Amino acid sequence: MGAGMIRLLQSKPALELVGVFGRRIHDRPVDAGTVAGLGGELGFSVSGDLAALLADTTPDIALQATCSTVVDAEPEIRALLEHGVNVISIAEEMAFPAYSHPQISTSLDELARTRGATLVGTGINPGFVLDLLIVALSGTCQRIDRIEARRVNDLAPYGPTVLACQGVGLTTTQFQEGVLSGRVAGHLGFPESLSMIASALGWQIERIEQRREPIISEVRRQTPHVVVEPGCVAGCLQTAVAWVDGRAAIQLVHPQQIHPQLGGVETGDYIDIEGEPDLHLRIEPEIAGGTATVALAVNLIPRVLQADAGLRTMIDLPVAAALSGSSRRSPAEKNGDSVGE
Amino acid sequence: MGAGMIRLLQSKPALELVGVFGRRIHDRPVDAGTVAGLGGELGFSVSGDLAALLADTTPDIALQATCSTVVDAEPEIRALLEHGVNVISIAEEMAFPAYSHPQISTSLDELARTRGATLVGTGINPGFVLDLLIVALSGTCQRIDRIEARRVNDLAPYGPTVLACQGVGLTTTQFQEGVLSGRVAGHLGFPESLSMIASALGWQIERIEQRREPIISEVRRQTPHVVVEPGCVAGCLQTAVAWVDGRAAIQLVHPQQIHPQLGGVETGDYIDIEGEPDLHLRIEPEIAGGTATVALAVNLIPRVLQADAGLRTMIDLPVAAALSGSSRRSPAEKNGDSVGE
Numbered sequence A, B: 001m002g003a004g005m006i007r008l009l010q011s012k013p014a015l016e017l018v019g020v021f022g023r024r025i026h027d028r029p030v031d032a033g034t035v036a037g038l039g040g041e042l043g044f045s046v047s048g049d050l051a052a053l054l055a056d057t058t059p060d061i062a063l064q065a066t067c068s069t070v071v072d073a074e075p076e077i078r079a080l081l082e083h084g085v086n087v088i089s090i091a092e093e094m095a096f097p098a099y100s101h102p103q104i105s106t107s108l109d110e111l112a113r114t115r116g117a118t119l120v121g122t123g124i125n126p127g128f129v130l131d132l133l134i135v136a137l138s139g140t141c142q143r144i145d146r147i148e149a150r151r152v153n154d155l156a157p158y159g160p161t162v163l164a165c166q167g168v169g170l171t172t173t174q175f176q177e178g179v180l181s182g183r184v185a186g187h188l189g190f191p192e193s194l195s196m197i198a199s200a201l202g203w204q205i206e207r208i209e210q211r212r213e214p215i216i217s218e219v220r221r222q223t224p225h226v227v228v229e230p231g232c233v234a235g236c237l238q239t240a241v242a243w244v245d246g247r248a249a250i251q252l253v254h255p256q257q258i259h260p261q262l263g264g265v266e267t268g269d270y271i272d273i274e275g276e277p278d279l280h281l282r283i284e285p286e287i288a289g290g291t292a293t294v295a296l297a298v299n300l301i302p303r304v305l306q307a308d309a310g311l312r313t314m315i316d317l318p319v320a321a322a323l324s325g326s327s328r329r330s331p332a333e334k335n336g337d338s339v340g341e
Helices: A002-010 A050-056 A070-082 A102-115 A132-138 A160-165 A172-181 A190-201 A289-299 A301-306 B002-010 B050-056 B070-082 B102-115 B132-138 B160-165 B172-181 B190-201 B289-299 B301-306
Strands: A061-064 A086-089 A118-121 A143-154 A207-216 A221-223 A226-228 A233-244 A247-257 A268-276 A279-283 A310-312 B061-064 B086-089 B118-121 B143-154 B207-216 B221-223 B226-228 B233-244 B247-257 B268-276 B279-283 B310-312
Touching (some): A002 A289, A050 A070, A061 A070, A070 A086, A086 A301, A102 A118, A102 A310, A118 A301, A132 A268, A172 A207, A190 A233, A289 A301, B002 B289, B050 B070, B070 B086, B118 B301, B132 B268, B172 B207, B172 B233, B190 B207, B190 B233, B190 B247
Parallel strands (some): A061 A086, B118 B310, B143 B247
Antiparallel strands (some): A143 A268, A279 B279
16 A cells, blocks of 8 residues: 555655655665655655654655554554644544544544644545445435445455455355454454444444354355365455444445455445435446555545644545646645636 | 425424525515425515515525526625625535636635635535536546546426426427527536536646537427427437546536436436546436435535635535434534544
């Protein structure tokens, strides 16, 4: 993700990359351009010392792509906010950190306000397709009774870490054991998405139920990193339900597997709202996760620079728009003031 | 639209309706609840005198549903802003008033800032499906080459005024004459939608081309208000193209006709983005225009109350979320601060 962000930032003339921090660095200094697979060098190495980097540079904003949880993300975020640096994090739990860590969230919000900086979590999921997009659609409804949304994707392009987290290649028994032990962690972010939706709609969630079930393949499936024999696990069907006023008001469904088409499944993003009016949205194929998360983090930069200080979520900001590769507009310039007419 | 807004406002406990102004009023006072078709009375009449109404009441916000153009909307908006009243207008041109009337827009922006009020235009189209929703999706893209979006709807539920504007029931010759004379006005709002998209993407529009073409019916179609004989016009196929850097960069297509299924056409909203990645969205059937415009105007109220003073467009504000009918949350309360967890 970090490498993808470096490449995308370099394609946007309005943005200048002034430094890169990495948790895993090489013994010898390596140019950030090399790490990102760019043709040329950027003229600075990937730093393994965030404090030293912040002493040397004064960035307007930092993109965090180092981890998934609030606890893991907090020290880096705190160091950045202390220097008045705005932060966009793609750590899944940071999409709505008040769900898992209300006290840390309050503390980060206070720190951000004190330093005049803005902090927000984003990503395709959580952060967009199963939360912000649902909220945006809800604005066209006079009444909402129930929401069901589904993201069906293909894990085949992913590496061994992601595949292991989803239980790909395991037997059913191994999968069930992995769910219990936590090794089959599945998708991280459903409670955050549900909380974001409920917050926007003014709904009080009574409880959230999550399930992880194996997707059994009838045929052999394989990728460079895993082989799934017939009868074994091709992926994880994860479901989360938010109960509101005694009803299963929001249901999110996320079957992740390798080569879903071998199981007769097409990929896509689906949102169904029951209410006044009903609403049925399909995006086929699904919005590509990696590409879109990198894009959202970069495209959100102007919105965060314009936002009030403090901890924000995706529903608190105007939507991010694709930054033009040819635009020379300053990212701090107010959108809407430069009409192309 | 106004009656629909009254009904929806009455279903939201967090909102209180304090007055109704109407351009066309009856000789004798009529209760606003009666006008809206509510079962009971609201206890106040529809006023035909906006100045007197504003002298009597101090609303936080006003919803304007009286007209379509900036010039027609301006006097009422000005009167409201002078009293420090926030305004949400569903006048089509108010979705992006800087396109058609940059000077009036600047003047209204200055007045709003002076009075500490916010002014924004909204609606399903322009205002949401062919502009804001496209911009929201663009945020997931690393690069955008071309955008095409299409809204296919059914005019059968509409009254004689709308049908006449779309040329329904005319011969092809009458339709062409109507386009030239302006009687077949078609859809109002394409330049506004294109300007909003371009503004968000930082694109400079070189020119906008609009076309209105007759949709010829091969079979007889009819509604309570119009009969279309075979060979005659069932509706208007309107297209607008925005040229950017010498390319037809954004194309919006809006075929509006009665009973499209009699011509083998299903209704829906469609967005196709060519870029990195490509993106294909479908909402079927289309988001119902009247219901959704009323919903957007009402649901936007908390966002406008929270917004900075001045003239805003839909892309400048966080997305509107469906206001809960059972929520007792104050509309002025900050979203995101009342997490249901």
